[in-house]
Amino acid sequence: MSPGDPAVLGTRALGRALLARQHLLARTTATxxxxxxxxxxxxxxxxxxxxxxxxxxxxxxxxxxxxxxxxxxxxxxxxxxxxxxxxxxxxxxxxxxxxxxxxxxxxxxxxxxxxxxxxxxxxxxxxxxxxxxxxxxxxxxxxxxxxxxxxxxxxxxxxxxxxxxxxxxxxxxxxxxxxxxxxxxxxxxxxxxGRPLDPAPSLDALALRYLAAFGPASVADLQKWCGLSRLAAVLKRLAPQLVTFRDEQGRLLYDLPDAPRPDADTPAPVRLVAPFDNLLLSHADRTRVLPEEYRGRVMTPNGIVLGSLLVNGLVAGSWELTEGRGGGRTVVVHPFGAVTPADRGAVEAEGERVLAFAGGGDGVRIEAADR
Known part of the structure; x- marks a missing residue:
């Protein structure tokens, strides 16, 4: 790599950046x-x-x-x-x-x-x-x-x-x-x-907002998120006000200069991510948070995207909020591998938080590891 080449961001560093932008490293009191x-x-x-x-x-x-x-x-x-x-x-x-x-x-x-x-x-x-x-x-x-x-x-x-x-x-x-x-x-x-549509919306503004919430990202990532094509010219036009990196595969990534990019070793807490969450749907390369071997377990062939368990910044299982015949609610977690005692406690706490939000329930059930 020559001195002028963009720095390389590894998959783990990209994952931490994404989680920071998504407020999944630390919750916020924003409205x-x-x-x-x-x-x-x-x-x-x-x-x-x-x-x-x-x-x-x-x-x-x-x-x-x-x-x-x-x-x-x-x-x-x-x-x-x-x-x-x-x-x-x-x-x-x-x-x-x-x-x-x-x-x-x-x-x-x-x-x-x-x-x-x-x-x-x-x-x-x-x-x-x-x-x-x-x-x-x-x-x-x-x-x-x-x-x-x-x-x-x-x-x-x-x-x-x-x-x-x-x-x-x-x-x-x-x-x-x-x-x-x-x-x-x-x-x-x-x-x-009671208002008209914006008569002059900006693709440049759209791209900048995407980077704020999902960057660093490639042209393909931006296009995957919004569904539009031929957006390379947009990011090229914006490049003077952006910083660039490459991922481990050599793909060019764009980002906002002052956006958070935490160290790759930044702790990532256990989180229960919602079904269909854009965290998993907004990149062409999802491996920054979704290991490829687990993609088929949370994204079904008929288009359903299950709720996802995040452990140490990566999808490590699925989960659901179920309701029994008597109206009792249960958070059921399906881990894809072994769960450490510390992580089990964190999963249970996150599940209880969901139940409290939903008005109470019958508890959290962590199933045996689904291998």
Missing amino acids: PAAMIGHLGGLQAQAAPQPPYLGLLARLDGFTPEQLSGLIERREVVRIALQRSTIHLVTAEDCLTLRPLIQPVLTQGLRNSYGKRLAGLDLDALVAEARVLLEERPRTFQELGPLLAATRPDRDPAALAQAARCLLPLVQVPPRGLWGKGGAAAHTTAEAWL
Whole structure:
């Protein structure tokens, strides 16, 4: 390596940097809204637990009512964003990020429903769908047949999905409220928030925010997180205000100069990371926190991402919050290897913290090591 080459960051050092950015090395007293903004949203297609549990892992003093209140006051919303999946984001990010991510949703619609929508006047469809959804929130099961009434030769489900991908649709309460159920009913972001989408959102700002929460990172990592492609030019344009490194495979990594990069030997406490947490979904190379041999154990073939047990900064098992027939809750932990007595105590403490958050329960059960 020549004197001018970027320094190499090992996998462990990258993991510690990521955990520091994610507030999983040390919890913070930041507000839930501030944390959601810092993270660029929390993946939320499974309602309602994951975003709540994701904030619980990062925040001291967090209660379910705090997030439910933000949703009810329209300060945060649920909307399809990164990777075309439902995310919980601040109202401001909804209006700014959705125009930037629109190409991802458009491409997803083309890939999944292109043949069923061929020859259709999509502008007319979107205009009609907007009127229907701003008249009152509707589920896709309601919307599809209404749109098909004037398009009887078309698949109602495909018509509803076209509206989902081409309009900025938010899911309204009670969807996403802790302890409450409800079908996913949608209206437009503009109608729900009373404001227009950002007319000039910045890809540069998007990249900088990603690095703040997930860096150091490669172009491929940034693209994996948001679903957009051809972002090399963005990071190249920003390079004069960034620092660069290489990973152990020689890949170029970008980062913010003053962002935390703890020493590789910094202690990492036991944490119970939420199902579908973006900690595991926002890099092309996930090995900084997820050993490759465990990927298939927490990411199932049908797209489910299980809750993850972190031990010493790495995924070392899965976990779930279960509810019995009588309503009793249990935190069940499935370690992938032997658990030391000290780690067992920490796992039990984290599990009890989840149960207290959820209103109490029947305890924490650590299963025999799953090899």
